[in-house]
Amino acid sequence: MSTEKSFEDLYRELEETVRKLETGDLPLADSLALFERSTRLAEQCNALLDGAELHVRQLLVRPDSSQEASTFEGWQNG
Secondary structure, three states: OOOOHHHHHHHHHHHHHHHHHHOOOOOOHHHHHHHHHHHHHHHHHHHHHHHHHHHHHHHHHHOOOOOOOOOOOHHHHO
């Protein structure tokens, strides 16, 4: 059983952390701790997104080793 959180769980936690920071009703130490936590959560989310992008790129490689799409964003514009 995996103990790693999913992207969705991490993102929900990040959203909740940001909401708490946006209230502004926190002591400085608590705000700094939440900011630090939000930074770590954002890094984890980005790492998972980077991994997903790599996986998609690998799936789009043609048998002749050329790529189906030159950029990840390109699939939305086509």
